[in-house]
Structures are given as C-alpha cells and as structure tokens.
Amino acid sequence: MLAPGFADPVHDAQDTFRAVMDALARPGRPRPLRAGLEPPAPLTPELAAVALALTDADTPVWLDAGLAAAPEVAVYLRFHTGAPLTDDPAVAAFALIGDPARCPPLGTFACGTPAYPDTATTLVLALATITEGAGLCLAGPGIRGTARVALAPLPEGFVAQCAENRADFPLGVDLILTAPGRVVGLPRSTAVTEN
Amino acid sequence: MSETAMPASFPSPLRGGVRGGGGADGTVALDPALPPPPAPPRKGEERGDTGSGYNFAYLDEGTKRMIRRAILKAIAVPGYQVPFASREMPMPYGWGTGGVQVTAAILGRADVLKVIDQGADDTTNAVSIRRFFAKTSGVATTTRTAEATIIQTRHRIPETPLSEGQTLVYQVPIPEPLRFLEPRETETRQLHALAEYGAMQVKLYEDISRHGHIATTYAYPVEVAGRYVMDPSPTPKFDNPKMDDCPALQLFGAGRERRIYAVPPYTRVRSLDFEDHPFRVQEFTYPCALCGAEGVYLDEVLLDDAGRRMFVCSDTDHCEGRRADGHVGTGDAA
Amino acid sequence: MYVAVKGGEAAIDNAHRLLAEARRGDPAVPELSVAQIRAQMALLVDRVMTEGSLYDPDLAALALKQARGDVVEAVFLVRAYRTTLPRFGASVPVDTGVMAVERRVSATFKDLPGGQVLGPTFDYTHRLIDFALAAEGEVQAAAEAEPRDDAGHCPRVTDLLARDGLIEAAPPDDGTPPGDLTREPVDYPADRALRLQALARGDEGFVLGLAYSTQRGYGRTHPFVGEIRVGEVAVDFVPEELGFPVPLGRVRLTECQMVNQFKGSGAAPPQFTRGYGLAFGQSERKAMAMALVDRALRAEELGEPVASPAQDQEFVLAHCDSLQATGFVEHLKLPHYVDFQAELELVRRLRAEFERKSEPVEMQEAAE
Numbered sequence: 001m002l003a004p005g006f007a008d009p010v011h012d013a014q015d016t017f018r019a020v021m022d023a024l025a026r027p028g029r030p031r032p033l034r035a036g037l038e039p040p041a042p043l044t045p046e047l048a049a050v051a052l053a054l055t056d057a058d059t060p061v062w063l064d065a066g067l068a069a070a071p072e073v074a075v076y077l078r079f080h081t082g083a084p085l086t087d088d089p090a091v092a093a094f095a096l097i098g099d100p101a102r103c104p105p106l107g108t109f110a111c112g113t114p115a116y117p118d119t120a121t122t123l124v125l126a127l128a129t130i131t132e133g134a135g136l137c138l139a140g141p142g143i144r145g146t147a148r149v150a151l152a153p154l155p156e157g158f159v160a161q162c163a164e165n166r167a168d169f170p171l172g173v174d175l176i177l178t179a180p181g182r183v184v185g186l187p188r189s190t191a192v193t194e195n
Numbered sequence: 196m197s198e199t200a201m202p203a204s205f206p207s208p209l210r211g212g213v214r215g216g217g218g219a220d221g222t223v224a225l226d227p228a229l230p231p232p233p234a235p236p237r238k239g240e241e242r243g244d245t246g247s248g249y250n251f252a253y254l255d256e257g258t259k260r261m262i263r264r265a266i267l268k269a270i271a272v273p274g275y276q277v278p279f280a281s282r283e284m285p286m287p288y289g290w291g292t293g294g295v296q297v298t299a300a301i302l303g304r305a306d307v308l309k310v311i312d313q314g315a316d317d318t319t320n321a322v323s324i325r326r327f328f329a330k331t332s333g334v335a336t337t338t339r340t341a342e343a344t345i346i347q348t349r350h351r352i353p354e355t356p357l358s359e360g361q362t363l364v365y366q367v368p369i370p371e372p373l374r375f376l377e378p379r380e381t382e383t384r385q386l387h388a389l390a391e392y393g394a395m396q397v398k399l400y401e402d403i404s405r406h407g408h409i410a411t412t413y414a415y416p417v418e419v420a421g422r423y424v425m426d427p428s429p430t431p432k433f434d435n436p437k438m439d440d441c442p443a444l445q446l447f448g449a450g451r452e453r454r455i456y457a458v459p460p461y462t463r464v465r466s467l468d469f470e471d472h473p474f475r476v477q478e479f480t481y482p483c484a485l486c487g488a489e490g491v492y493l494d495e496v497l498l499d500d501a502g503r504r505m506f507v508c509s510d511t512d513h514c515e516g517r518r519a520d521g522h523v524g525t526g527d528a529a
Numbered sequence: 530m531y532v533a534v535k536g537g538e539a540a541i542d543n544a545h546r547l548l549a550e551a552r553r554g555d556p557a558v559p560e561l562s563v564a565q566i567r568a569q570m571a572l573l574v575d576r577v578m579t580e581g582s583l584y585d586p587d588l589a590a591l592a593l594k595q596a597r598g599d600v601v602e603a604v605f606l607v608r609a610y611r612t613t614l615p616r617f618g619a620s621v622p623v624d625t626g627v628m629a630v631e632r633r634v635s636a637t638f639k640d641l642p643g644g645q646v647l648g649p650t651f652d653y654t655h656r657l658i659d660f661a662l663a664a665e666g667e668v669q670a671a672a673e674a675e676p677r678d679d680a681g682h683c684p685r686v687t688d689l690l691a692r693d694g695l696i697e698a699a700p701p702d703d704g705t706p707p708g709d710l711t712r713e714p715v716d717y718p719a720d721r722a723l724r725l726q727a728l729a730r731g732d733e734g735f736v737l738g739l740a741y742s743t744q745r746g747y748g749r750t751h752p753f754v755g756e757i758r759v760g761e762v763a764v765d766f767v768p769e770e771l772g773f774p775v776p777l778g779r780v781r782l783t784e785c786q787m788v789n790q791f792k793g794s795g796a797a798p799p800q801f802t803r804g805y806g807l808a809f810g811q812s813e814r815k816a817m818a819m820a821l822v823d824r825a826l827r828a829e830e831l832g833e834p835v836a837s838p839a840q841d842q843e844f845v846l847a848h849c850d851s852l853q854a855t856g857f858v859e860h861l862k863l864p865h866y867v868d869f870q871a872e873l874e875l876v877r878r879l880r881a882e883f884e885r886k887s888e889p890v891e892m893q894e895a896a897e
Contacts (some may be wrong), residue, residue, distance in 0.1 A: 010251050014303045017263045021301065024270045025444045025459045026359075054267075056260055093264075114388035118268035118277045141273045141420045142459035144442075170422060174271040187271035189420065189459075255613065278714035285609040288856030290863065313867045320863050322537040350867045368857065379843055381717045406879055412871035431871040451853050453714040477874050494866055495873065509867055 003038050005052055005080040012036070016053035020176055023185035028138040028147030030130050033183040040072035042098045044126040046178035048076070051124070055083040055094050062092035062109075062121075066099045089121065097125045103155040106165045109173045117170040120188070127151055130179040140190040149184055151177060162192035252299040253331040258282055262300035262455070266446060269457035274419030275387070276370050276454040284450065291324055292450030294347050294366035298328065301362065301446070302345060307335045309343035314351035314492065314509035321349070338512050350413075352434040354491050354513040357443035359460065365428045367449035370456065372416045372426040392424045395467060403472050412477070418465045419458055427464075433476045433492045438464040480529075483508045486517035487524040503528040552597050566590035575781075575810025576600060580851060581607030582711070582730050584780050584809055601732070601851045608852060612711075619706065621765040621774050625784045625807075628760040630683050632811070636754040637788055643683030648759060649811070686756040687786045687803060696788060696801040717843050724826050724842060728819045729808060731849030739839040739849075740818035743825045748837030750824045751790035752804065759783045759811050783808045785816035789824050791831065802831060 006012035012035055019031040035049030047067075055061050061083045067073045074085055086092055089109045097103045103125065112120035135150025136159065155161065165172040165188055172188030186192070250256065258280075265279040284292040302308070308328055312321035316338040324347060325336050337343050340355040349366040357363060373383045376394045386392070395416055402410040409415075415432035419425045427438060428447060438445060438458060445458040458464060468474035482489045484505040491513065493506040505528045508514035553560065567574055567590035577589040581604045589607055596602035632648025635641055690696040700721070707722040710730075715723065728736055743750055761781050765774035787804035804824025806816035825839040838844050848854060 010256060011304060013256065013259075014251075014301075017259075018301065018303055021263070021266060021270065021444075024267055025457075054260060054264060056257060058261070059264070115384050116278075117272050117275060118265070120268070122267065141462040142270075144461040170272045170275055174267070189271060189273060249613065255615070278716070280712045280714055283605075283608040283612045283711070283852065287605070287859060288853045289858075289860030290856060292856075313864045317537040318864050319537045319541055322541055326538075349863075350865070368860070379717075380847075381843065407882060408875070408879070410875060410879075412875045413868040429865075429868050431867055433871070451857060477871060479874075492867070493870070495870055509870075 002079055003040060003076060005037070006049075007036060012049075013053040016049045019183050020050060020053070020185070023176065023183045024142075024174065024187050025185070026142050027140065027185050027187060027190040028132075028136075028143060028149040030132055030149070030179075030182045030184045032181060033178060034181060040070060040076050042066050042070060042126075043073045043076065043096070044098065044178065044180070046180070046183060047096050047098065047124055047126050050176060050178065050183075051077055051083070051094065051096060052080050054122075055081045057082040057084065059093035060084050060086040060091055062086050062089045062095040064095070064097045064099055064103065066102075067096055092121050095121050095123045097123060100125045100127055100155055101153045105155075106161045106173050111165075111168065111171040111173055114171070117172075120171065121173050122176060123173055124176045124178065127177055127179045128153060130177060130182050130184050137193045137195055138186075138190050139193075140187075142185075142187070143190070151184070159192055159194055162186070162190075166191060249331050251304075251332055252302045252328065253285075254282065254296065254299045258296075259300045262296055265455045266297065266300065266457065269446070269455050270444070270459055272423075273458055273462055274417075274423030274425040274456060276449075276456045278453055279455050281450045281453040286323070286327070288451035289368060290320060291347070291349060291366040293448030293452075293455070294349070294364050294450075295324060295327070295448070296450060297364050297446050297448035297455060298345060298347050299332075301364075302328065302332055302334060304332075304334060306344045307337050307342055309337050309340065309346045309512075310348075311346065311351060311353070311510075311512075312349040313494075314353070315511040317511060339516070340510075340512050350429050350431075351492070351509060352430060352437045354488075354508070354510040355516075357437075357441055359442045361443040363441075363443050363445045365430075365445065365447045367426065367428040367447050367454070368451070369414075370426055370447065370449040370452050370454040372414075372424050387423060390422065392418075392467075395424060396469075399467060400469065403469070409468070409472065409474075415474075416467050418467060420462050421465075424467070425456060425458075425464075431477060431492060432466065432474075435464070435466045435474070436476065440464075479506060481506045482524060483514060483517075484524040484526055484529070486514045486522045488514065488517055488522070498528055505529055552595070561594060563587060563590045563594060566593055572811060573598075573600065575808070575812050576733060576815070577603045577607055578809040579812050579815060580604040580730055580732065581611065583607050583611045586810075601855050605852055605855075616712075618766065618769070620777065621767060622702070623762045623764060623780070623782070625758065625762055625782065626683075626685050626688065628683070628758055628762050628782070628784075630758055630760040632759040633683055633756065634754070635686050635756045637686060637756075641686065641689065642679050643681075644677050644679065650813075683758065685758075685786060687788065690755070690788065690801065694798075694800065697791070697803060699803070715846060717846075718829075719842060719846060721823070721827070721830075724846065725805065725807070725819070725823060727846045727849055728806075728822055731819075732851035732854065733812075733815045733818070735849050735851070735854070736822055737814060737818040739825075739845060740821035742837065743821050743839045748825045748828065748840040750787075750804065750821060752821055752824065753788045754817065755786040755788035757783065757785045757813055757816065759813070781810050783810065783812045783816045785813070785820040787817075787820040787824055794832065802827070 016033065016035055019033045023031045033046050033049060035045055037045040037048045039045060039048035063085060077083060089095060089104060092109060095109055109121035109123065110119060112118060129152050131150040133148050135148055138147045138149065169188060174188055175186040177184045177186060261280055265277045269277045282296060284295055286292060310321045310325040312318040315321065328334060329336055340353040344360060345362050345364060347364040371383050373386055373395060376398055377383050399409050413431045414426055414429045415435055417425050417427050417435060417438065427435060440461055442460050444460055447456045466474040479493050483491065483493060485507050488508055492509045494509045495504055495506055497504050567586050573593060574586050574589045577592060577600060578584055581589060592603040592606040595606060630646055632650060633643060633646040635645065687696055691698060710723055710726055761779045763779050764777045766777050767774050785806035789802045789804055791802040792799055802824065804820040806819030806823065808815045822839050822845060826842050826845060828835050828840040835841060
C-alpha cells in the first residue's frame with residue numbers, strides 16, 4: 001500500500017514552500033515545517049514534504065545511498081512527484097540526503113555556471129536536531145549581523161566545505177536542512193564559521 | 196569549483212524549466228518496475244479550489260513549482276536574474292505579469308495582500324490586480340501597509356518601514372540594468388558573469404560631465420551584496436535607500452522578460468555612485484499639502500491652467516494614516 | 530481644490546459595462562454568432578489560431594467576437610486560455626507529404642506530380658469591391674473538375690529536388706525533443722526549431738515586414754516559392770501508457786517551402802537552401818513570410834554575414850510576439866507619475882542651474 005501524499009496538495013505544497021523560502025531568505029533561523037506525511041523509511045516526513053512541494057518531471061532527483069537502498073522510497077517519490085531519479089549528483093536539481101554524516105562532498109554536486117549560477121543542485125538533508133542560538137556562526141544576506149544555529153549530525157568537515165562552497169560565489173550549492181518539524185536554510189551566500 | 200562540466204545553455208534539467216514529461220537526456224534512470232509517472236496535472240491538483248473555475252491563485256501547480264524553484268535560486272544568489280518560463284497571464288505583458296506570477300506562487304490562505312501602483316492602492320491597475328487575487332484566491336486584502344504580509348508594487352516602496360513578516364513583490368518591466376548600454380542578452384549575461392560593470396559607471400559619469408549630476412532619477416542601478424548590479428524596477432531613486440538592510444524579503448518579477456530576482460532581508464543594497472558625487476535622493480521643497488508629511492515622496496497635482504499646483508503624498512495609505520492621526524497639511528497650492 | 534484620486538473600482542466597473550455595450554453595437558442589427566464568424570471570417574480565425582498557438586476554430590471565433598474583431602486582443606484571449614490547459618506531451622510529427630491537398634502551387638516548376646491546384650485563393654481576383662455581397666446574394670456553387678490521374682499524390686517539391694542533391698538535405702530528426710518557448714525562457718542562440726516556433730506565433734505584420742526587408746536587400750536570400758500547400762493532415766499521439774500512436778484528429782495547415790540560392794563553399798558543392806513556414810488553417814502570407822525570415826535567420830549557420838535585422842535572432846525573436854509588443858507599448862498608458870515626477874524635479878533643477886550659469890558675469894558678481 002503506497003503511503004499518501006499531501007492531504008491538501010495545493011495548500012500543503014504552499015505551506016512547505018513558504019517555510020523553505022523563509023528559511024533560505026533568513027539563513028540560520030529555523031522555520032516550522034509540518035506536512036503530515038508518513039513516507040516509507042528512511043525518507044523523513046520533512047524530506048518528503050520538500051520533495052513533493054518542489055520536484056516534478058522537470059527536476060532530476062538524486063538520492064543518497066540509504067534512500068536509494070530502499071525501493072519503496074523511489075516508488076513513493078516517483079508516484080507522488082513524477083520526478084526522474086538520477087545516480088549522477090552533478091546533474092541533480094535536488095539531492096535528498098537521509099544520512100548527513102555520509103553526505104558526499106558538496107563539490108560533487110552541480111554548482112552552476114558563471115552565466116547561469118541558478119543551475120546548481122539544491123541539497124535537502126535530514127538532520128536529527130536543529131537548535132537556534134548556539135553552535136555554528138552564520139553571516140551574510142538574510143542575516144542581521146550574525147546568527148547561530150547548532151546542527152547535528154553534520155557531514156565530515158562541514159565548515160570547511162561551506163567555506164569552499166562559498167569561495168566561488170555566485171557558484172555553489174544551496175542547502176535546505178531539516179529536522180523533525182523544522183527547516184533551516186543555508187544558501188551559498190552564507191558564510192559559516194565555527195565561532 | 197569554478198567551471199563545471201555542465202553546459203551553460205538551456206534547457207538545463209537543473210533549472211527544471213517546465214518541459215512536460217521526462218527529464219533531460221541522460222538524467223533519467225528509471226526502474227522499469229516503477230509505476231509510470233502520473234500524467235500532468237499531478238493527482239489532486241486539478242483546478243477548482245476557489246469556485247472561480249481556476250486553481251487557487253490562478254496558476255496551475257506545475258507552474259507554481261517552476262516559479263517557486265526560481266524564487267529559491269534568486270534568494271540564494273541575491274541580485275542575479277533567474278530565467279523562468281513566464282506564463283501568459285490573463286492581463287497584458289507590461290502590466291505586472293511578472294509580479295502577479297511571483298505573488299501567485301508564494302501566496303497562501305493566511306496571507307493579507309496589498310497592491311499598489313505609483314504608491315496608491317486605488318490606481319486602476321492596482322485595483323485590477325487586487326481584484327484578480329481576491330477572486331482567484333479569496334485571500335484577505337488590505338490597503339494598510341502594516342497589515343499586509345505580501346505587498347505587490349509598481350514603482351514605489353511604501354513610506355511605512357517594512358517588517359520581518361513581509362514580502363515586497365516588485366513588478367519589473369526591464370530587469371536588465373545594462374540593457375540600455377547593451378541590448379543583447381548574450382552580451383549582458385557575460386558582463387554579469389564577469390562582474391564587468393565598468394560601462395555602467397562610465398554612463399553615470401558621462402551624466403555628471405554633461406549635466407553636473409547623475410541624470411538617472413528612477414530605476415537607479417544598485418549593487419546587491421557586493422556582487423550583482425541590479426535594476427530596482429522604475430522606483431524613484433528616492434526609494435533606493437529603503438532597499439538597503441530592509442527587514443522584509445524583496446522579490447522581483449519580470450513577466451515579459453522572463454526573469455525573477457531577489458534581495459533577501461538585511462542585505463546590503465548600494466546605489467552606484469562616485470566619491471566626488473555621492474548618491475543623493477530627491478528632496479521636495481514643500482510638505483504634503485494634505486497631511487503635512489516631510490521626507491516622503493510627493494505627487495505633483497495640477498490645479499488649473501495658470502500654473503497652480505500642489506504636492507501630495509504618493510503613498511496614499513501613509514497619507515491617510517497620518518490624517519487619521521490628526522496631521523493636517525496647509526491644503527494649499529504650492 | 531484637490532480631490533484625491535479615488536473611485537478606481539467604480540470607474541473600472543463602468544468602463545467594462547460600456548465595453549460590453551459597445552461590443553454588441555446597435556441592438557437593431559442581428560447579433561453575430563460564433564458559427565458565422567468561424568465560417569465567414571475563416572482567414573481571421575486561422576490567424577488567431579496560428580498566433581494563439583491553439584488549434585480550435587470555435588474558440589478562436591469566440592475570442593474574435595469577444596475582442597470586437599481586434600486580432601491581437603483575440604490572440605491574447607486564446608493564449609491566456611491555452612496557458613491553463615494541462616499538457617500531455619508532443620504529437621508525432623505531422624506528415625505534410627500526405628496532406629489532403631486543397632491548394633498547392635509551385636513557382637519553380639510549371640507542372641509536377643500532383644499538379645498545380647489553385648484552390649480557394651484571392652490570387653488573380655480583381656480587387657474590385659463586390660457590391661453584390663452587400664445585398665447578401667447567394668453564391669453559385671463552384672464547378673467540380675475531373676481529378677487528374679495523379680491527384681492525391683503530391684510529393685513535396687523539396688523532396689524532388691533533394692533526390693538529385695540540388696537542395697540541402699532536410700535536417701535529420703536526431704530525436705531531440707523540440708524546445709518550447711512557452712515553457713522555457715529562450716536562450717540565445719536559439720536553435721531552428723525554437724526560432725520557427727517563435728515565428729509561427731509571431732505577429733503576421735511584423736514577420737511580413739521583416740520578410741519584405743530581406744527582399745529589398747536587408748539580408749537577401751534569393752527566394753523561390755518551391756511550394757505552398759494547404760490542406761488537412763492527421764495528428765497522432767503516443768500515450769506513454771500505450772506506447773503506440775493513436776489518432777487525435779486532423780488539422781488544416783498551410784506549409785511553405787522556400788527554395789533559396791546558395792553558392793556553396795570549398796567543402797560543399799553549390800546547392801539550394803531551405804526556408805520553412807507552417808501555419809494553422811489557410812495562412813499563406815504568414816507561411817511565406819515565416820519561410821523568408823527562417824532562411825534569413827540561418828545566415829550564421831550558412832556562413833553569411835549577419836548584418837540585417839531579419840538575420841539577427843535576438844532582434845527578431847525578442848520583438849516578433851504581438852502580445853509582448855502590445856503589452857509593453859500599451860503599458861505606457863498606465864500611470865507613470867512617480868517616475869515622471871522624478872524627471873520633472875531633475876529637469877527643473879538642471880534648468881535653474883543652466884540659467885544661473887548664463888547670467889551675465891557682472892550680475893553674478895554683484896549678487897555675490
């Protein structure tokens with residue numbers, strides 16, 4: 001039995017998008033994300049919500065090893081979004097990552113081109129916790145002064161990877177980080193430091 | 196991570212321009228055992244949500260997704276113009292189709308919408324667009340700047356300072372700030388890629404040598420977050436300082452030219468200028484004749500054919516609010 | 530005394546009521562039916578379908594009625610409706626080689642397989658106002674001729690030329706799905722399929738003017754009408770779940786194949802080149818103009834200098850759409866007082882400074 005998608009496709013998609021939009025517009029400030037989905041594990045409700053809201057037949061989607069290993073996840077996403085799945089991270093419009101600790105280096109995804117920096121992958125990660133006011137220090141567009149957010153778990157050498165990702169601005173990937181019930185944005189324009 | 200193997204040209208599966216059915220060549224790794232993708236529109240997305248015969252906020256869900264993806268990239272790269280597959284809207288190109296599409300893509304049931312044209316809620320095109328959304332989405336509308344969560348605007352930024360809960364959506368006729376220096380899209384795209392903005396500086400400086408002033412009074416170019424030069428839409432340069440470090444999210448939609456761009460909140464927006472000719476905004480000699488406001492943008496109204504005129508607030512909500520609070524102007528001709 | 534500019538809502542409502550009244554006109558005159566427009570303004574309906582990118586004669590006729598006969602406005606109505614339609618995919622390419630030909634003329638060969646078929650045409654009519662039409666006279670039925678032996682077999686002139694290698698080969702179908710400028714923003718340089726789509730949707734007057742300019746030396750292409758054919762073709766579609774083509778119906782098309790001179794190069798022997806035009810219904814002027822501009826836009830591909838407007842794809846594609854053009858031209862009637870005020874203030878200031886500078890020196894000194 002295939003798990004259902006959004007109960008109210010129009011408004012649930014809008015709610016999810018607005019949470020993601022606000023999150024990317026105000027990096028480091030978590031937004032509530034409640035989509036009421038019960039997707040097959042290890043796909044989390046938040047990853048599923050972002051996928052259903054933003055992907056379709058026009059957006060190749062890359063799944064990390066854990067998600068790709070569960071065929072029900074692909075069936076669920078294919079059925080509800082129609083998005084083609086790709087195993088090449090460099091051509092993915094969206095990448096869903098259920099196991100952030102083992103996320104491939106950000107540089108393996110598409111970072112756009114100088115003429116079209118928008119043709120870069122958006123990574124959506126499922127974290128365990130997102131806590132505002134402590135942890136990493138963020139600065140850049142969307143942030144008044146600096147912001148602090150604690151994220152766990154994170155990929156190996158995350159801060160260094162973010163610095164590298166930002167070094168070639170406007171090229172770079174954009175991150176949507178989710179945890180149960182919340183989402184935080186980390187666009188390529190954000191400078192991330194340890195303190 | 197400079198130039199990647201990705202081709203610089205359209206169509207890019209990474210942009211997800213709406214191409215109906217299937218991904219781009221070489222990107223589809225379909226398992227034949229999977230169910231076939233649903234035919235568009237996706238399930239449960241058929242029209243008929245508002246009783247208007249059209250989907251909520253008019254656009255179909257596929258179009259909204261495409262625009263939403265463009266908005267997210269626009270926010271991630273402040274000031275960069277993201278190409279998008281602008282739709283033919285039931286109103287003419289040049290009349291706000293870009294702003295309308297952006298508003299339709301972000302609008303939700305809980306939003307309160309304000310629409311202004313030339314600063315006023317009651318100008319005909321503002322009325323027309325406000326009605327369009329009232330009819331197709333049923334959301335609450337307002338003329339009060341402070342009550343609105345989304346403000347769609349043509350040519351002005353409200354006088355009342357915007358707040359964090361708000362999004363300002365600009366209607367943009369010509370999004371390319373370099374267009375009148377270089378009409379070719381192929382050229383301007385390269386200039387942005389290289390951050391080569393010397394021609395713009397030269398143009399502004401030529402004004403100074405000819406007129407003693409920078410002769411650009413509206414659509415005055417700005418530099419966003421230290422990188423992209425951006426057209427702020429034909430707002431008077433008086434409004435440029437309001438864009439800088441603004442608590443609200445600013446989104447820009449150009450329908451005919453098919454571009455979306457953004458300025459995130461609290462982002463540095465610098466009006467281009469020179470050390471010996473710093474940026475300056477217009478100053479009005481008189482206060483508003485109706486509410487007495489100073490330091491606001493004024494409309495000039497002709498009173499007769501003998502040259503009598505008066506100056507009144509361009510922002511009608513601001514003016515009405517002040518008058519309701521007891522502020523009174525001289526009511527006289529200037 | 531100043532009156533706040535209020536009452537926009539009421540003004541709009543009243544204007545719309547007036548429009549409805551003006552549309553109907555004198556109520557003593559019988560109302561036009563959509564069927565009448567479709568049947569008797571057929572070429573106008575065809576133009577609206579072509580530029581509206583939607584094959585639906587009834588809808589185009591209704592749009593014309595609603596638009597009071599304003600073609601661009603009718604195209605607008607059709608396009609705005611089209612945008613809301615779900616999209617199921619692209620049809621199998623239609624085969625105009627097996628078109629049920631109603632009209633087929635070639636300017637390059639006196640006779641050819643299938644013959645010259647004049648069909649319903651204004652060509653060779655004397656353009657004298659027919660006052661009998663005002664009297665609503667009955668039309669005599671056209672006489673039926675015996676069909677030629679080879680009627681029904683009308684190979685395309687370009688196929689006949691291609692057999693001997695006299696004309697460049699038709700570009701092979703490499704399976705790349707054609708782009709769609711209604712669903713992706715155009716990126717330059719645009720490929721030929723996308724250019725043809727833009728020209729097909731383009732304003733007939735604009736495309737015609739550009740085509741004419743190529744004949745007057747602004748990007749000459751030395752054209753000959755290889756063939757114009759008008760008639761119905763079948764449209765097939767392959768649903769993903771079936772995997773084989775199913776017929777959707779038939780559409781009436783006008784196709785123009787221009788045969789253009791080309792000198793050849795060191796690498797290629799001299800041969801003719803092609804310009805292509807295709808439009809819904811009977812739209813010969815449009816199809817011909819489109820074919821001329823298509824060929825002109827191939828200048829770069831064929832190693833010709835790009836020096837004229839019709840050869841410049843950014844110029845042509847960015848300006849040929851009547852809706853984009855009319856929207857932006859007509860938007861100038863929207864209020865611009867905010868921008869104008871900004872300019873007024875500047876001009877006043879510059880004039881004041883100018884006058885100050887032009888004052889005689891002694892007066893300036895006296896003032897100081």
